[in-house]
Amino acid sequence: MEAGLHKAELTFDYPALAGWRWPAVEIVGQSPGPRLAVISGVHVNETSSIEAVIRLQRMIDPQKLKGRISIIPIVNLPAVPLRSQYVCPIDDKNINFSFPGRPDGSFSEALAYALLNDWAHDADCFADLHGGDLCEEVSHFMVVQRTGDDPFDQRNLAIAQCFDAAIIAAIDPSHMDQPARSVTGRAKRRQFAAFAEAGRIGLIEEPNVAYHLNGLLRLLHHFGMTDSAPAKTREARIITRYHWIPAPVDGFFRYHVEPGQKVAKGQLLATAENTYGEEIARVSAPEEGHILWRITHALSPRDSFIVGLGTKA
Ligand SMILES: [Zn+2]
Numbered sequence: 001m002e003a004g005l006h007k008a009e010l011t012f013d014y015p016a017l018a019g020w021r022w023p024a025v026e027i028v029g030q031s032p033g034p035r036l037a038v039i040s041g042v043h044v045n046e047t048s049s050i051e052a053v054i055r056l057q058r059m060i061d062p063q064k065l066k067g068r069i070s071i072i073p074i075v076n077l078p079a080v081p082l083r084s085q086y087v088c089p090i091d092d093k094n095i096n097f098s099f100p101g102r103p104d105g106s107f108s109e110a111l112a113y114a115l116l117n118d119w120a121h122d123a124d125c126f127a128d129l130h131g132g133d134l135c136e137e138v139s140h141f142m143v144v145q146r147t148g149d150d151p152f153d154q155r156n157l158a159i160a161q162c163f164d165a166a167i168i169a170a171i172d173p174s175h176m177d178q179p180a181r182s183v184t185g186r187a188k189r190r191q192f193a194a195f196a197e198a199g200r201i202g203l204i205e206e207p208n209v210a211y212h213l214n215g216l217l218r219l220l221h222h223f224g225m226t227d228s229a230p231a232k233t234r235e236a237r238i239i240t241r242y243h244w245i246p247a248p249v250d251g252f253f254r255y256h257v258e259p260g261q262k263v264a265k266g267q268l269l270a271t272a273e274n275t276y277g278e279e280i281a282r283v284s285a286p287e288e289g290h291i292l293w294r295i296t297h298a299l300s301p302r303d304s305f306i307v308g309l310g311t312k313a
Pocket of ligand 1: 042043046129130131132
């Protein structure tokens with residue numbers, strides 16, 4: 001392919017994906033080099049991350065690029081008409097937890113498989129951008145999949161550190177035993193990946209767009225594809241456990257913590273009331289840690305997850 005920006009519509013030859021076409025872009029550099037594959041819109045309301053990917057297309061000069069950037073700005077196309085939260089409405093699965101996927105699976109499973117196995121199989125790095133569905137606020141954080149292969153894990157951590165994250169969640173190798181995020185699916189193949197979270201409640205907000213966009217620019221520089229990148233402003237705190245804290249009751253929740261905040265063991269995270277304003281439950285931190293995200297909507301049903309907490313052990 002000659003240097004320049006090439007627009008295309010991708011199709012994948014798996015039964016569940018028949019008839020779907022994904023708008024995509026290839027930015028081919030003037031000189032050879034690595035390949036970075038970038039996706040956003042696995043969750044279509046996480047618009048700050050989608051905006052970053054759209055801006056990236058418009059700011060890269062192919063004449064100065066070494067290698068190739070492949071981009072799919074909206075992965076979860078079936079979710080667009082109803083702005084579905086979390087899931088793909090065709091099979092009601094969360095694509096985000098469908099990797100590495102299956103060629104003969106449902107829409108989400110087949111798409112996850114096609115992304116890793118067909119579209120990005122030879123990419124030197126894969127970046128998947130998230131954060132801020134309609135009822136949540138997330139801190140600036142990264143997820144890294146540990147494998148136990150130390151040289152690989154160190155290089156993957158350095159990739160995550162390209163983003164100006166407050167927190168890096170370096171999750172346990174046991175995640176590779178079940179369907180999981182793209183970063184986990186890539187790690188199973190011993191391929192590098194970045195998984196970035198920043199955003200809130202469906203909004204395009206500059207600090208969140210900048211987190212994603214500057215992270216991608218540093219990633220390009222890290223792989224030697226560009227000559228320069230914006231400077232970082234902080235070093236992330238690395239946590240190794242990612243707790244999903246459930247609502248103990250059906251309730252109207254009032255939150256006492258914000259994303260990014262450090263909390264002590266036993267610290268009050270939220271209180272639940274009934275619709276008479278009477279307190280019916282309290283939710284406390286099971287361990288000392290940092291708030292990765294919290295739900296913003298007051299109403300939460302019992303057993304749905306309301307807070308993500310990162311801890312050391
Ligand atoms: Zn997401």
